[in-house]
Amino acid sequence: MSEVSNPPQDDTADPVLALKSRSKVIAVTSGKGGVGKTFVSANLASALAKRGLRVLVLDADLGLANLDVVLNLYPKITLHDVFTGKSKLEDAIYKAPGGFSVLLAGSGMVEYSRLAPEVRDDFLRIMESLVPNYDIVLLDTGAGISDVVLFAVSMASEVLLVATPEPTALTDAYATIKVLGAQQKRQSIRVVINQVSRTGDGTAITTQLQQVLDRFVNKDSEHPLKLIHMGDIPADTAVRQAIMKRQLLAQADPGCPAALSITQLASKVESAVIKHGA
Amino acid sequence: MGKDTSCRARDVPAVIHRHYSYPVASATDSSVIRLGDLRLDDARALLEHDPSSVLPAPEASPVEYMQTILDGLCELSLRDPLTGLSNRRHFNHLLNREIEAVARSGESVLLLIMDIDHFKKVNDTYGHHAGDLVLQAVSKCLEACVRPMDTVSRFGGEEFAAILPNCPATFGPVVAERIREAVSELSIVVSPTETIHVTISIGGAFAPEWVRSTIELWTERADEQLYRAKSAGRNRVFIEEQHGVAVSADEKGMLFGHLLFGDPASGDAAGSAVTDSEMNRAY
Numbered sequence: 001m002s003e004v005s006n007p008p009q010d011d012t013a014d015p016v017l018a019l020k021s022r023s024k025v026i027a028v029t030s031g032k033g034g035v036g037k038t039f040v041s042a043n044l045a046s047a048l049a050k051r052g053l054r055v056l057v058l059d060a061d062l063g064l065a066n067l068d069v070v071l072n073l074y075p076k077i078t079l080h081d082v083f084t085g086k087s088k089l090e091d092a093i094y095k096a097p098g099g100f101s102v103l104l105a106g107s108g109m110v111e112y113s114r115l116a117p118e119v120r121d122d123f124l125r126i127m128e129s130l131v132p133n134y135d136i137v138l139l140d141t142g143a144g145i146s147d148v149v150l151f152a153v154s155m156a157s158e159v160l161l162v163a164t165p166e167p168t169a170l171t172d173a174y175a176t177i178k179v180l181g182a183q184q185k186r187q188s189i190r191v192v193i194n195q196v197s198r199t200g201d202g203t204a205i206t207t208q209l210q211q212v213l214d215r216f217v218n219k220d221s222e223h224p225l226k227l228i229h230m231g232d233i234p235a236d237t238a239v240r241q242a243i244m245k246r247q248l249l250a251q252a253d254p255g256c257p258a259a260l261s262i263t264q265l266a267s268k269v270e271s272a273v274i275k276h277g278a
Numbered sequence: 279m280g281k282d283t284s285c286r287a288r289d290v291p292a293v294i295h296r297h298y299s300y301p302v303a304s305a306t307d308s309s310v311i312r313l314g315d316l317r318l319d320d321a322r323a324l325l326e327h328d329p330s331s332v333l334p335a336p337e338a339s340p341v342e343y344m345q346t347i348l349d350g351l352c353e354l355s356l357r358d359p360l361t362g363l364s365n366r367r368h369f370n371h372l373l374n375r376e377i378e379a380v381a382r383s384g385e386s387v388l389l390l391i392m393d394i395d396h397f398k399k400v401n402d403t404y405g406h407h408a409g410d411l412v413l414q415a416v417s418k419c420l421e422a423c424v425r426p427m428d429t430v431s432r433f434g435g436e437e438f439a440a441i442l443p444n445c446p447a448t449f450g451p452v453v454a455e456r457i458r459e460a461v462s463e464l465s466i467v468v469s470p471t472e473t474i475h476v477t478i479s480i481g482g483a484f485a486p487e488w489v490r491s492t493i494e495l496w497t498e499r500a501d502e503q504l505y506r507a508k509s510a511g512r513n514r515v516f517i518e519e520q521h522g523v524a525v526s527a528d529e530k531g532m533l534f535g536h537l538l539f540g541d542p543a544s545g546d547a548a549g550s551a552v553t554d555s556e557m558n559r560a561y
């Protein structure tokens with residue numbers, strides 16, 4: 001019908017429908033674009049790979065992903081080619097510099113933003129065959145609450161929401177949290193605050209978000225939504241420099257404060273998911 | 279030189295023919311183009327047809343002369359000749375640009391598609407000249423109803439479209455309603471004895487935030503709303519409801535309470551802390 005569906009009667013709302021082996025799948029999302037979602041996905045993947053895990057990052061930001069730019073990787077074969085039957089799935093998976101695997105959507109995926117039922121089926125089929133090969137699959141979703149994002153998130157057991165302390169980013173993060181709570185009956189959402197200027201600011205923001213949720217959303221809810229603060233990533237010029245060089249932080253400046261915070265994040269993500277999935 | 283039979287040379291003042299051999303590029307350039315080698319008669323004829331365009335003398339500055347011709351042709355290729363509005367080609371170009379911007383910025387952009395009600399009747403009853411006058415009057419009215427940053431276009435026939443960038447969801451229906459009302463209040467004099475009134479039906483759809491749409495998908499959604507407006511009896515506005523969650527003022531107040539009521543110095547301190555650490559890292 002349109003690019004944006006009406007989620008309440010949409011089957012993206014039902015996570016159970018989505019994926020059998022979704023326990024290893026983490027959706028990395030954000031309320032607003034430009035808060036560093038793809039940067040977090042790529043660098044978190046590299047930190048997880050360093051911990052000895054087999055990691056796949058799947059670009060679920062159909063048609064809009066910057067994953068190729070962040071990783072300086074321009075594969076010839078993409079998810080789009082797999083969807084159209086031009087290529088085999090194995091051939092679309094590339095090794096990223098950080099020792100993890102990536103599957104990019106390709107710009108041809110724009111037309112799938114409508115997410116026809118057969119596209120969802122294709123997507124699920126691909127996920128079912130991919131997930132067993134990895135310890136963790138990160139879905140780099142689009143920003144906001146389009147049906148593509150909701151669908152991608154529905155395939156994941158865990159949601160990692162990236163926000164920055166900026167007011168518009170927080171408002172959009174809050175809106176996304178509300179939707180995920182209401183439509184997917186999620187009980188917990190993991191939060192990471194990027195571009196934090198002082199230690200502790202991120203924790204304070206997550207606490208603030210939780211208080212607003214408790215007051216306006218959780219008060220009559222049978223499934224109170226809990227936010228789990230996963231960490232802060234400090235504002236760090238090393239990040240901008242790494243992005244300009246199109247390198248991962250671990251390559252560009254492994255000792256910088258942002259890189260250290262991502263290493264900590266990886267350890268938290270590992271224990272959350274691996275325990276959960278076992 | 280300049281004897282191309284396909285050109286309507288008779289439409290062009292003879293004086294210009296004498297200056298055909300002025301070089302456009304500098305003489306030292308091996309790829310020098312001479313005005314005389316170009317067949318400009320059609321282009322010149324088109325431009326001189328428009329009284330508002332004045333071509334500079336080719337002998338004064340051949341480059342300026344060529345530039346004016348090219349600019350004039352670009353302008354002509356983007357405008358609808360009857361109403362002076364953007365034509366569909368220009369509009370699609372602008373729409374594509376908005377799609378790219380919205381996909382990345384999430385900005386709220388509204389597309390309106392508008393159709394004059396029972397326009398065929400105007401043509402049938404009063405003649406095509408009256409129809410043209412109506413199209414011109416409505417075009418003028420549409421342009422007057424929107425901001426300078428908005429673009430109104432003649433989509434074709436009696437159908438118009440407008441892109442309204444940076445248009446918050448709550449303003450959309452207000453603007454569309456204002457347009458509908460303004461058109462209904464027009465008194466269009468089509469002959470010394472006849473004044474006619476028309477109405478317009480309006481359908482609108484916002485760009486999906488953070489999603490890269492396509493011209494087809496977006497216009498299709500606005501068209502659906504226009505169809506609803508027509509079916510509901512015309513002279514109406516229908517704008518697609520946006521899904522999404524509104525964050526109430528109370529929620530926002532609580533969300534940012536700490537920013538407003540906290541230590542007023544802390545904001546500045548945080549700001550300078552970033553700068554300091556950035557400076558330290560940079561040098």
